[in-house]
Amino acid sequence: MTQTAPRRTDGAPDIPPLRNSLGLPKRPEDTRVLVAMSGGVDSSVVAAMLKREGYDVVGITLQLYDHGATLARKGACCAGRDIHDARRVADEMGFPHYVLDYENRFRESVIDEFADAYLAGATPVPCIRCNERVKFRDLLETARDLEADCMATGHYIQRVDGPARAELHRAADPERDQSYFLFSTKQEQLDYLRFPLGHLKSKAETRALAREFGLEVADKPDSQDICFVPNGSYAAVIEKLRPGAAEPGEIVHLDGRVLGTHEGVIHYTIGQRRGLGIGGGEPLYVVKLDADSHRVVVGPREALATARVPVREVNWLGDGDFRDAPEGGWEVGVKVRSTRPPKPARVRPTGPDSAEVELLAPEEGVAPGQACVFYAPEGSRVLGGGWITR
Template sequence: MSDLLDRALAPLRTHPTLRPGDRVLAAMSGGVDSSVMAALLHRAGHEVIGISMQLFDKKTVQTSDGRCCTLDDFQDARRVAHDMGFPHYVMDFEARFRETVIEGFIQGYMDGETPSPCIRCNQHLKFSALMERAEALAAPFVATGHYATIEAERGRWHLRKASDPAKDQSYFLFHHTQATLARTLFPLAHLTKAEVRSLGAELGLHLAEKPESQEICFVTQDRYDAFLEAEGRDPGLGEGEVRHLDGRVLGRHHGYWRHTVGQRRGLGVAYAEPLYVVRLEPATNTVWVGGEADLLGRDLVARELSWVDGPPAGPLACQARIRSRSQEAEALAIPLPDGRIKVSFAEPQRAIAAGQAVVFYRDGEVLGGGWIDSRP
């Protein structure tokens, strides 16, 4: 056994509640991360059941580089399970995925928002639907290939960033609670991507060098507008005005839902200075544009809040992140009487977009999060 493999197995051996031989439901997308995750659990002596989730009709989505959850991915997952010696099943979650992820994705754009379907999928499928199946199969744990850290201290569970900041996915997992963290395993928490690939080769996995998936799984060619058209969800408002914040009409658009806050290219208007989408207004079918400085804002309101260890009793001083690829920024989060929360940043933030998640941290630990609201 290499030093790397021994180090990768160590957290599984010292987990406070995971016992040798425990049954674990391993979510396998067919990528290298989830495959190494499942192989590590098997190597550590646990009873692994590999599960691939059928989320949409694969025949209607073209297979392409950078897209996950294709039929080829399922074959890769099945082969890993066969080679390692544990069972693998494909479970049908199409109806639930349609209801909780795709419909919300469509409605978000119709509401002038910028949805984040991967977080919804984690929340409603990987850590809700799978846990229900795990319970039915008498499996105490669900494991995934996410890069994030779960630790137990003084009788409470904590969700923290992964060791590798370049791969950290804690932003996408803010919905976890004490109950779900107690049943979740992230075996890759302390590894880098390069180390995961090395482990894949050491464990004899055929897909150790498989490229990463990047795009939204159910949207082909990264064209969400074409997907919305195919779904027949055009609100029927037709063309509308592109207006500068000073009130001038600069041009026409072909659907406000084809635009997102912060967008610069594809506006179809000529102007002396660079223009950006600043706000979308479905009620008037208007795309509002302005300069770079007009994208800056200090405040937002978030809805549908989730807290890892319960909501704050009052104003919360924290670091907040408004999109997956941004950095956390110092902020004060103040609960509102209507159940939402107001977040005020110490420094202006660029392109705060309704429909994205705002996630609250303190010294690298996830406290909770919610969805940026389009309402003030």
């Protein structure tokens, strides 16, 4: 039953209905929340917190990758151990929990593109695609099918009710902020999603809550690797997914000199210095990966500096139409890597979902396939972003 205030009898407007802690006009016990549970401490705390507040919690864990192959590997998400841990939390807190086999969807939507992008000389970010195409698309539809009023996750990011619509903001803890990986969240998804941990100041607070709830995952280590990339060995995964696709070629200096050979562009990334195997001399860095000619192009560090960055598949979460940019473009801060702070830039639309980003100070190591995320020049609001192209 929806919680509402009594109607006014003096001719004044009705008092708006009271809202619960998730911002919905219902009592917690009348509010169904689907919680995406990875088996880690973050999502476990979200589920336990909402159950303790009286919400109708349903836990869902996605099997994204062959958990039999990853069972003994530390630092992997979505493995057999994680499914077990999520189920145990649900049993301890007393809410239903289900495991959905999303292996085929994950392979088609994330893994295949990851492999093809690497072979094309790009540096993809599969965790963003997983959020975009699996968790916030397919799983969100499952939540609606289960008649959930919203879906909650353990991501460190904040959803704020703005004057016009729901807004995406960086997490209160800059060390845990995951906004870079969630820039492609669509507005209609943001309206439905909730992020109960985004306001916490540190991971220590999350673990303290886990201990308060008596959860055995309170001290469980954070996942470090991409779930289908054992020990961070991207090249080994690509060679397994696309046998024989990586072709040898030349390592070439920007000035045209051939300095050596390589066994495939998948073994290199933009900005790489170590492991080039081309001997001494001046410090050289990978500045370009030419997959068509199978060339790895190297040069001095200053050759890495980039001031203009073309982006595609732009997702705009700011006010107004993205294409109606003011003269000179949108003034924003941008991240071209997840570990870097936002830097001043201008974004000039070049199409319905494409743009050119002008960095006011050149950045090094800008790589095709990475995300370029837009932030408000002041404050914490996330304005969207796009994918860096050549």
